[in-house]
Amino acid sequence: xxxxxxxxxxxxxxxxxxxxxxxxxxxxxxxxxxxxxxxxxxxxxxxxxxxxxxxxxxxxxxxxxxxxxxxxxxxxxxxxxxxxxxxxxxxxxxxxxxxxxxxxxxxxxxxxxxxxxxxxxxxxxxxxxxxxxxxxxxxxxxxxxxxxxxxxxxxxxxxxxxxxxxxxxxxxxxxxxxxxxxxxxxxxxxxxxxxxxxxxxxxxxxxxxxxxxxxxxxxxxxxxxxxxxxxxxxxxxxxxxxxxxxxxxxxxxxxxxxxxxxxxxxxxxxxxxxxxxxxxxxxxxxxxxxxxxxxxxxxxxxxxxxxxxxxxxxxxxxxxxxxxxxxxxxxxxxxxxxxxxxxxxxxxxxxxxxxxxxxxxxxxxxxxxxxxxxxxxxxxxxxxxxxxxxxxxxxxxxxxxxxxxxxxxxxxxxxxxxxxxxxxxxxxxxxxxxxxxxxxxxxxxxxxxxxxxxxxxxxxxxxxxxxxxxxxxxxxxxxxxxxxxxxxxxxxxxxxxxxxxxxxxxxxxxxxxxxxxxxxxxxxxxxxxxxxxxxxxxxxxxxxxxxxxxxxxxxxxxxxxxxxxxxxxxxxxxxxxxxxxxxxxxxxxxxxxxxxxxxxxxxxxxxxxxxxxxxxxxxxxxxxxxxxxxxxxxxxxxxxxxxxxxxxxxxxxxxxxxxxxxxxxxxxxxxxxxxxxxxxxxxxxxxxxxxxxxxxxxxxxx
Numbered sequence: 131x132x133x134x135x136x137x138x139x140x141x142x143x144x145x146x147x148x149x150x151x152x153x154x155x156x157x158x159x160x161x162x163x164x165x166x167x168x169x170x171x172x173x174x175x176x177x178x179x180x181x182x183x184x185x186x187x188x189x190x191x192x193x194x195x196x197x198x199x200x201x202x203x204x205x206x207x208x209x210x211x212x213x214x215x216x217x218x219x220x221x222x223x224x225x226x227x228x229x230x231x232x233x234x235x236x237x238x239x240x241x242x243x244x245x246x247x248x249x250x251x252x253x254x255x256x257x258x259x260x261x262x263x264x265x266x267x268x269x270x271x272x273x274x275x276x277x278x279x280x281x282x283x284x285x286x287x288x289x290x291x292x293x294x295x296x297x298x299x300x301x302x303x304x305x306x307x308x309x310x311x312x313x314x315x316x317x318x319x320x321x322x323x324x325x326x327x328x329x330x331x332x333x334x335x336x337x338x339x340x341x342x343x344x345x346x347x348x349x350x351x352x353x354x355x356x357x358x359x360x361x362x363x364x365x366x367x368x369x370x371x372x373x374x375x376x377x378x379x380x381x382x383x384x385x386x387x388x389x390x391x392x393x394x395x396x397x398x399x400x401x402x403x404x405x406x407x408x409x410x411x412x413x414x415x416x417x418x419x420x421x422x423x424x425x426x427x428x429x430x431x432x433x434x435x436x437x438x439x440x441x442x443x444x445x446x447x448x449x450x451x452x453x454x455x456x457x458x459x460x461x462x463x464x465x466x467x468x469x470x471x472x473x474x475x476x477x478x479x480x481x482x483x484x485x486x487x488x489x490x491x492x493x494x495x496x497x498x499x500x501x502x503x504x505x506x507x508x509x510x511x512x513x514x515x516x517x518x519x520x521x522x523x524x525x526x527x528x529x530x531x532x533x534x535x536x537x538x539x540x541x542x543x544x545x546x547x548x549x550x551x552x553x554x555x556x557x558x559x560x561x562x563x564x565x566x567x568x569x570x571x572x573x574x575x576x577x578x579x580x581x582x583x584x585x586x587x588x589x590x591x592x593x594x595x596x597x598x599x600x601x602x603x604x605x606x607x608x609x610x611x612x613x614x615x616x617x618x619x620x621x622x623x624x625x626x627x628x629x630x631x632x633x634x635x636x637x638x639x640x641x642x643x644x645x646x647x648x649x650x651x652x653x654x655x656x657x658x659x660x661x662x663x664x665x666x667x668x669x670x671x672x673x674x675x676x677x678x679x680x681x682x683x684x685x686x687x688x689x690x691x692x693x694x695x696x697x698x699x700x701x702x703x704x705x706x707x708x709x710x711x712x713x714x715x716x717x718x719x720x721x722x723x724x725x726x727x728x729x730x731x732x733x734x735x736x737x738x739x740x741x742x743x744x745x746x747x748x749x750x751x752x753x754x755x756x757x758x759x760x761x762x763x764x765x766x767x768x769x770x771x772x773x774x775x776x777x778x779x780x781x782x783x784x785x786x787x788x789x790x791x792x793x794x795x796x797x798x799x800x801x802x803x804x805x806x807x808x809x810x811x812x813x814x815x816x817x818x819x820x821x822x823x824x825x826x827x828x829x830x831x832x
Contacts, residue, residue, distance in 0.1 A: 134205040136414050139483035140392040141207045141440075143224045143257075145248035146234035148213030151264040153179050153191055155234060155375035156210045162381050163199035163206075165470075169378070179210050181472035184574050192571055193544070194220040194426060196438065196469045196485060202389040207485050215244050215799070216565040219514050219547035220426075223496055225251055226512055227425045227440035227485060229393035230258040238268045240276060241283050243800040246774075249284060258393045259368045261288060262384065267374045269298045274319055277370065284368065287331060290324040291358075291369040292383055304372045304380040308354055331367045332357030355390060362391050395483035400442055402499070402507035410507060412443045414482040419505040420444030420452070424498040425512075429540045431579060436487050437494040438469075442509065444502075445481040455499040455508045463488050496546050514546040516804055517562040519790050521569055522590070524559065526583040534559075537580035541572055548572060556590040565790060591784045593821060594735040594810055595688050596695040597626050601730035604702075605722035607714055618714035620667070620675055620722045621702035624730045627655050627695050629809075642699060649676065654692070656683070659699040667703035667715075674712035675700050678719030687727045688734060689825035694810070695735075698723065734818045735810040736782050743777040743793065745801040750775055752796045760785035761814075780808055784817075 144152040153172050156179050161169035170177040175186045179195035191212040198207045209224040211217075225231065231252035235245050252259050261280060266273075273294060280288050292304040307325035332354065333343040339357055342349065349357070361367035371387055373380035395414035402412050402421060412421050426438035439446070446452070448466045453459070467474040467487040480486035488494070497512045523538070525531040538550045538561060549562045563569040569586075576582045602623040609616040625642075633650040637657060646660045658676045667675065683693035700719075741762070745753055747769075754764060754777070762781035769775060786805065793801040813821065 134483075136395045136416065136481065136483040138204050139207065139395055140204055140230065140388060141209070141228040141395065141483065141485065142230045142232055142388060142392055143209045143211060143221075143228035143252075144232050144234055145211050145221055145225070145244075145252060146213055147236075147239070147242035147244035147248075148190055150213060150234050150236040150239065150242075151375045152213060152234045153177055153195075153210050155262070155264060155373065155381070156195075156197060156208050158375045158378050158381050159206075159208060159385060160197055160199050162378060162385060163201055165197075165199050178471035183578050184571055187574075188571075190214065192217060193428070194224045195471060197471050198468075201385050204389045206385075206388055206392075209485075211248075213244055214567070215247065215802070216563075216568040216571075217547075218244075218247070218564065219545060221248055222251060222514055223425045223512055223546065225255045225257060226423065227438070228257060229395060229398040230260065230388070232260050232262050232388075234262045234264055236265045236268075237263050237271045237273075237276060238265055240279055243798070246283065246800070247802075253365075256365075256398060258362050258365070258391070258398075260362070260387065260391070261368060261370045263370060263372050264375050266294050266301045266372055267298060267377060267379070271297050273297065277324075280370065286327075287366055288368045288370055289327045289331065290321075290372070291328065291387065292372055292380070293319050293321050293324065294372045294380075301374060301379060304383050306383075308358070309351070328358070328367065328369075329354075332361045335361045335364055335366050359391050363393055363397055395442075400509070402509045405506040405508075412507070412509070414443060416445055416481045418443040418482070420446060420500075420502045421505070421507060421509065422446060422452075422500045423509045424494045424496055424500065427494070427496050427544050429544055429579075430489075434490045435492055435494075435543070436467075436489050437491055438485065438487050439480075439500065441480050441482055441484045441486065443482050445479055446484075446486065447479045448477075450502065452500045452502050453506075454493055455501060455506065456495065456497075457493060459493065461491055461493055463491070465489060495543065512546070515564070515802070516806070517547050517549050517564055517568075518803065518805055519565055519569060520560050520562045520589045520787075521586040522556075522558040522588065523561050523584045523586050526585050530582050530584065533580060533582050534576075534584065537576050537582045540580070541575060545572075553589070553592060556592055558589055560589045561586075565794075588787060591787075592737060593689065593691045593813070594695075594737075595686050595691050595693045595727075595732060596735055597624055597727060597730035597732050599731040600625050601726050602701075603722060603726040603729065605718050605725060606704075607718035607721065609714075610709075615709040616711065616714040616717070617704075617706035617709035618671070618718040619704035620678075620700065620715065620718040622679075622719070622722045622726050623661075623699040623701055624723075624726050625697040625699070626730070627657065627697050629655060629695070631655070633657070637697075642697070644701065645699075648697075654683075654694040655696075656694060657697040659697055661699045661701040662703070663701070667700060668705055668710075671703075671705065671710065671712060671715040672700065674715040675703075675719040678716035679723045681716070682720040682723045687724050688732050689822045690829070691734070693727070696730075734813040734821060736784055736813045736817075738780050738808045738811050739783050739786060739805045740808040741777070741779045741781060741786075741803055741805055743779065743801065743803040744770065744774055745777070745793075745797050747773045747775045749797050749801065750777070753777055753793075753801075756792060756796065757781060760789070782811075 157170035185192045194211045211221045211224050292306050295303040307321040333340040400412045421443040422439045422441045424437050428436045466477050468477045499509045525534045604621040606619040637648040644661045648659045650657045766778040
């Protein structure tokens with residue numbers, strides 16, 4: 131690895147929709163470069179990139195894979211990414227490690243949902259972009275119309291750099307649009323039609339070339355190539371290249387385009403933030419301070435935890451110390467690994483532009499910035515979409531119970547779009563992912579790699595309980611069973627608390643009679659008020675009363691959900707000099723709260739979510755109509771490039787449990803959404819009755 135300098139390295143990422151042939155293309159690139167005696171195949175399980183059992187079984191990529199080849203004296207690192215939106219986290223992290231994106235699409239399918247999304251992601255990261263049209267050996271392809279649709283969606287600066295000679299079974303070669311200006315000569319369209327567009331674009335990026343071009347002076351091939359490189363780097367030109375990955379037609383020309391036009395590490399300006407908050411440029415130079423980023427984690431059953439690191443600046447030597455800026459701790463790097471698909475070999479060093487793997491370092495997480503010396507800078511954090519689809523998960527057997535937590539957290543380390551949470555209210559372990567397919571793959575990985583089987587079901591909605599009016603009452607707990615007994619009498623008064631109160635001014639004697647002190651819980655908007663007069667409840671038992679109230683609030687009264695938005699005042703009670711104790715007062719307080727709560731017009735609250743839904747403009751009517759059936763409220767819309775619209779809305783979580791599937795169906799897979807908790811609102815009476823009845827039936831069954 132170290133024999134290549136930064137300027138001799140090209141890092142490219144293959145992105146696009148699923149089933150367009152990205153992995154087959156990567157295998158073909160390796161074969162044409164002399165890596166292996168034949169091209170690997172996804173279909174027969176011999177691909178050098180599909181190393182996971184799940185990928186081999188399903189015949190599509192599930193995680194990103196790293197390979198490399200040499201061409202024209204350059205080392206080309208290729209990161210192949212999954213094409214289905216379910217695994218977009220792998221795409222986002224891989225883009226952070228590259229300078230050039232090859233947006234791959236199928237000539238038959240054209241522009242699909244993830245074509246648009248990955249094109250935009252690469253643009254947001256300021257990568258150079260090239261569009262690769264694959265599967266030109268298929269029938270019924272209108273190349274000119276396909277190019278027109280690309281230009282309509284992504285801009286007129288998307289121009290073919292070569293065109294196919296023949297279509298379908300007659301596709302046998304590609305012809306450059308830069309050097310072929312003498313007519314079709316076997317190509318299905320005249321290359322000169324697109325060549326003039328390329329020349330116009332490169333002339334516009336260079337004043338000197340523009341002047342010569344307008345004067346009719348023919349540019350030299352070196353000037354043309356230099357102009358193309360400059361135009362691609364600036365984003366003014368997005369070349370379209372033609373291939374058939376299965377047969378290898380057009381692949382050598384693609385390899386030439388990569389080495390001629392893909393950006394070197396130093397050509398993409400990267401920035402970091404110093405600890406003082408100052409933005410600084412990270413130079414891709416060997417003699418600069420070391421800065422790198424962990425962009426991928428893989429738990430390998432044989433090598434243990436593998437952290438994929440992109441070196442942005444400086445050098446990394448084996449047995450050296452680095453500082454993880456997230457934790458602030460120093461870590462020793464014992465071994466560096468060069469990865470070729472599923473194969474690794476040790477190397478002594480890596481420098482700016484290199485991608486290298488370190489093993490058995492548990493501290494590293496995806497997105498961590500690594501530095502050495504005293505330089506404290508942090509690279510921009512990777513922003514991943516929030517996983518929306520949830521499944522409550524529990525072990526299938528007692529033996530699985532001991533392993534499930536560790537196995538799930540291993541997957542969470544590998545996959546930034548997978549989350550494990552334990553809901554403190556429903557007491558369920560919930561795993562969340564991007565889709566049903568995503569969570570299905572997680573379960574397969576648990577079974578095959580970690581030998582853990584699970585049972586899943588839809589997670590419960592975390593409703594809350596509250597009251598809407600004031601009430602008061604008492605409860606006497608008396609128990610005698612020989613010897614010392616239990617005695618406590620508690621009188622409580624319950625008040626509904628409005629949201630957004632100011633505790634420093636709200637809890638006063640003006641609002642609450644004989645108030646002595648209060649404890650306020652802002653998370654639940656709950657206050658416990660000590661309004662005892664005359665010592666009717668000894669001070670040592672007042673904390674026990676509060677504890678009993680809180681225990682009952684946690685268990686709920688109506689349907690077993692957490693209680694919130696109320697104040698509980700202890701204003702009177704009785705004790706016994708022998709039989710009173712903390713346990714007695716805790717029990718009396720719990721039962722008193724239950725009884726008084728039922729008389730204070732109790733109500734159920736449901737979580738309301740804020741939604742941002744991005745869909746093609748022509749699907750807006752379907753989206754708004756569907757939201758109305760889900761008790762949703764529209765709050766606004768924003769227009770986005772490419773004819774997309776973002777809808778802002780709020781809707782109850784209970785109505786959104788299957789929204790991802792519905793959105794995908796309504797938009798043909800082109801819609802996406804994010805969802806965040808907004809607030810709680812009362813459940814409509816008819817729905818409230820159903821929830822309470824279901825909860826009581828479940829309680830009776832237990």
